[in-house]
Amino acid sequence: MLVGGILVITRKNPVHSALALIVTLLAQASIYLMLYAPFVAGVQIILYAGGIMVLFLFVIMLVSIDRSIKERQFNSQWVVGVIAATALGGLFIGVFTKGTSIFPEHALPVVENDNTQKIATMLYGQYMFAFEIASLLLLVAIIGAVVMAKKRI
Amino acid sequence: MGPLIAQIVQYIESYLSSDQTPGGAGNMFWVLVYIMLVFTGLSVAVIAMNWLERKILAHMQVRLGPMRVGPHGLLQPIADAIKLLLKEDLMPAQADGLVFWMAPLIVVLAAFTVFVVVPFGPTHAITDMNIGILFMLGVSSLSVLGIVMAGWASNSHYPLIGALRSSAQMVSYEVAMGLAVVSAILMTSLNAEGTGTLSMIGIVQAQLAQGEWFIFKFFPLGLIAFFIFAVAMVAETNRAPFDLAEAESELTAGFHTEYSGFRWSLFFLAEYSAMIAVSSIAVTLWLGGWLRPFPNLLSGTPWDQIFSLVPGVTFLLFAAICFYNTARMPKHPLFRVQTIGLAGFGAVLGLIGLVLFVPPVSARVQDIFWFSAKVAGFMYLYIWYRGTFPRYRFDQLMQMGWKVLLPMGLGVLILTASVALLQPMIWHP
Numbered sequence: 001m002l003v004g005g006i007l008v009i010t011r012k013n014p015v016h017s018a019l020a021l022i023v024t025l026l027a028q029a030s031i032y033l034m035l036y037a038p039f040v041a042g043v044q045i046i047l048y049a050g051g052i053m054v055l056f057l058f059v060i061m062l063v064s065i066d067r068s069i070k071e072r073q074f075n076s077q078w079v080v081g082v083i084a085a086t087a088l089g090g091l092f093i094g095v096f097t098k099g100t101s102i103f104p105e106h107a108l109p110v111v112e113n114d115n116t117q118k119i120a121t122m123l124y125g126q127y128m129f130a131f132e133i134a135s136l137l138l139l140v141a142i143i144g145a146v147v148m149a150k151k152r153i
Numbered sequence: 154m155g156p157l158i159a160q161i162v163q164y165i166e167s168y169l170s171s172d173q174t175p176g177g178a179g180n181m182f183w184v185l186v187y188i189m190l191v192f193t194g195l196s197v198a199v200i201a202m203n204w205l206e207r208k209i210l211a212h213m214q215v216r217l218g219p220m221r222v223g224p225h226g227l228l229q230p231i232a233d234a235i236k237l238l239l240k241e242d243l244m245p246a247q248a249d250g251l252v253f254w255m256a257p258l259i260v261v262l263a264a265f266t267v268f269v270v271v272p273f274g275p276t277h278a279i280t281d282m283n284i285g286i287l288f289m290l291g292v293s294s295l296s297v298l299g300i301v302m303a304g305w306a307s308n309s310h311y312p313l314i315g316a317l318r319s320s321a322q323m324v325s326y327e328v329a330m331g332l333a334v335v336s337a338i339l340m341t342s343l344n345a346e347g348t349g350t351l352s353m354i355g356i357v358q359a360q361l362a363q364g365e366w367f368i369f370k371f372f373p374l375g376l377i378a379f380f381i382f383a384v385a386m387v388a389e390t391n392r393a394p395f396d397l398a399e400a401e402s403e404l405t406a407g408f409h410t411e412y413s414g415f416r417w418s419l420f421f422l423a424e425y426s427a428m429i430a431v432s433s434i435a436v437t438l439w440l441g442g443w444l445r446p447f448p449n450l451l452s453g454t455p456w457d458q459i460f461s462l463v464p465g466v467t468f469l470l471f472a473a474i475c476f477y478n479t480a481r482m483p484k485h486p487l488f489r490v491q492t493i494g495l496a497g498f499g500a501v502l503g504l505i506g507l508v509l510f511v512p513p514v515s516a517r518v519q520d521i522f523w524f525s526a527k528v529a530g531f532m533y534l535y536i537w538y539r540g541t542f543p544r545y546r547f548d549q550l551m552q553m554g555w556k557v558l559l560p561m562g563l564g565v566l567i568l569t570a571s572v573a574l575l576q577p578m579i580w581h582p
Contacts, residue, residue, distance in 0.1 A: 015252065015305060022298060042287035050294030054324055057301045058317060113283050117348045 001027035012069055014060045018053060025049045039116045187279045191268050199425040203230040206536050213540035224495035225478065240414030245308050248411070253306035257412065257419035260299035264426040266292050271433045272353045274443045274520030285353035286334060289434055290327070293389075293427060297323045300408050303420070307411035316408035318547055319391055319398035325554035326388040330431075332562030333382035336569045337438040340367050340375070343573055357442030364449045366441040371572045378565045379439040381558055383534075386431040388554065390424060392535055394542035395550055432531035433524075440527050443520035461515055464522040468506030475499025 004024030011017045025048045032041035075081075123131055204219075204227065211218030219226030244253055270285040272278040282288055297320045304316020341359035342349030350356065360366055368379045388395040398408065412420060436442060445460045476499045482492045508514055509522075545553070 013249075015249070015302075019252070019255075019302070038282065038284045039287070042284045042291050045291035046287065046294055050291060050297060051324065051327075054297050054301060054320055057298070057305075058320070061301070061305050061313065061317065114348070116284060116287075116351055120348075 001031070012073060015057070018056050018060055021056070022049050022053050025053065037115060039119055184279060187277075188269075191271075191279060192265070195265070195268060195426060195429065196422075198429060199422055200230045200234075202425050202428075202532060203233065205532070206539075209533070209536045210540050213537070224482070224491040224498070227494075227498065234418070237414055237418040242415065243411070243413045245411050248308040249306045252302050256299050256303035256306055257416045257423070258299075259302065260296045260423040261419045261426075263292050263296035263299065264423040264430065267430040268426075268433075270353050271430070272357060272437060272442055273524050275354060275358070277443075277521060278354060281352050281354045283350070283352045283355075286338065286351050286356070286434070286438070289353075289430065290331065290334065293430060294323075294327055296423065296427060299423075303412070304408040307408070309411060312408050312410045315398045315410070319408055322391070322395065322398065322547075322550055322554070323389055325551060326385040326558070329381055329554060329558035329562050330385040330389060332559070332566055333378045333385065334434070334438065336374070336378045336562070336566045337367050337382075339566070339569050339573060340370050343576070353437050353442075356437055357444065360441050361444060361448065366439060366444070368439040371569060374565055374569050374572065375439065377561065378569070379435070381562050381565065382435055382439070385554075385558060386435060387535065387538060388550065389431060390427045392424075392428065393539035394544050397544055397547050397550065428532065428535055429528060432528045432535075435531060436524065436527040443524045445519065445523050461519055462510070464515065464518055465506045465509035467522075467526075468502050468509060472499045472503035472506055475502060 001024055004020045004027060007020035008017045008024065011020060025044065029041040029044040029049070032038075032044060207229065208218040208226065219229040222229040222232050244250065267289050269279045270282055270288055272281070272285075300323070301316050301320045304312045304314075304319075307313070338349055338351060338356070340349075340363075341356050343363060344359065350359065363370070366375075368375045387393075391398055441448070445463075447456075475495055479492055479496045479499060482488055482495065509518055
């Protein structure tokens with residue numbers, strides 16, 4: 001996953017960056033698997049790697065990339081970048097060392113046979129309102145995209 | 154030597170009569186054995202599909218098809234394979250080397266990895282993930298990426314347009330496929346606990362428990378869902394009548410124009426494997442997987458015995474057809490080798506048929522045979538569509554995917570859920 005992430009930001013060719021992002025997303029799906037969440041891993045592969053990245057690649061390929069490959073890559077804000085990354089890293093280290101109470105003692109031996117059923121029961125039962133709001137948000141986004149891309153009503 | 158063989162046979166027997174798939178049991182050796190078996194079976198199926206497609210298309214077009222290479226063209230696929238292996242391996246100038254090399258690899262990997270969860274029987278799968286159907290849909294959607302990469306890496310106009318069209322088509326019909334699959338999965342939850350399952354073996358066992366194949370359930374909702382999936386799966390695999398992106402007269406073979414020799418044969422292999430994979434999904438979800446026809450209507454031991462004779466009888470029928478055609482071969486000395494070849498092929502088929510009558514083999518082979526027979530029916534349908542329907546224009550294709558199949562899928566899903574709620578939930582076996 002780390003290799004994929006580093007390759008995304010260092011490649012000059014945008015298509016290579018997109019492919020490295022696909023590798024990163026697949027690695028993330030396997031991390032979900034290691035956390036005993038097979039449903040989320042499966043949905044990650046279907047939606048992210050198989051749907052969203054395909055659309056990314058469409059756009060990248062339809063826009064001419066000759067100019068951007070020849071451009072010299074610059075990095076003139078590296079000072080602010082280093083400060084931000086150090087702050088974030090310090091925050092992670094702080095949580096990991098000082099906040100051990102929020103991490104469980106050892107990995108829970110969860111049975112993952114009914115992972116999907118449990119997610120469905122919670123999602124459509126307890127978190128139904130959030131589910132509906134999220135789908136409304138997606139509907140608004142789709143309508144907005146169609147309106148912006150249409151030539152004429 | 155005798156006791157050693159007896160020990161090996163006993164080890165194999167003790168394993169084959171277990172009640173878990175190898176992946177579920179965690180037995181790596183048998184997982185590898187099953188993987189090799191599935192891979193071999195798949196390769197044989199793809200070779201057979203190549204021959205069958207050419208012969209059946211030819212017969213539908215009132216011509217003969219390949220007749221020269223072996224008896225009745227039976228060695229034609231092998232000749233094609235040798236030709237493809239010996240062709241020059243080209244890479245276009247200024248094509249992106251790494252992406253060009255990786256594209257067929259990704260398509261083949263996606264097409265073959267899907268078979269890890271395909272259920273040939275209640276324990277005859279490589280493994281039985283509890284997200285089986287989700288895994289199959291997800292991994293088969295990764296092949297779209299390979300196609301896009303292939304079109305782009307060829308550094309040429311026609312492949313790029315072909316690849317973008319092909320992948321747009323695949324992504325659109327994945328949505329319709331997903332909705333049809335969801336309405337079938339909904340039907341698995343009509344049991345005592347009220348929860349369904351996504352695992353492939355669990356879906357077939359739900360059909361067994363509910364006593365009818367899902368294609369006939371809540372008539373006509375199961376049938377409409379099956380129809381939506383059947384159309385979407387043909388579009389998903391870029392086959393006729395949805396093959397605008399790769400038809401020879403349209404875009405000079407689309408995204409695989411610049412691939413030659415072995416690389417092209419990888420695309421070809423992946424296309425047929427994907428066809429078999431989505432047909433397996435359709436068979437598992439709607440047609441009862443490995444169950445024999447009429448499990449409830451014609452139940453009982455005598456019917457079981459009659460149906461258990463069908464695999465052997467089928468192969469003996471094939472052997473009889475081979476022998477009949479041997480008798481019809483021209484009596485010219487130049488045809489002597491072909492006649493002997495055809496008779497030999499018929500003898501092999503007859504032997505397989507006879508072996509399938511032996512009780513221990515017959516008991517194990519039942520599930521695999523019925524599953525393969527149903528998938529073979531789908532393959533014939535694919536070839537039939539190719540020989541019958543004219544090609545869809547690309548905008549008609551996209552219109553059908555989004556404006557016809559998607560609303561139909563949503564409607565079927567809502568109606569199935571409503572009917573399932575209005576019925577009593579507990580199934581009395």
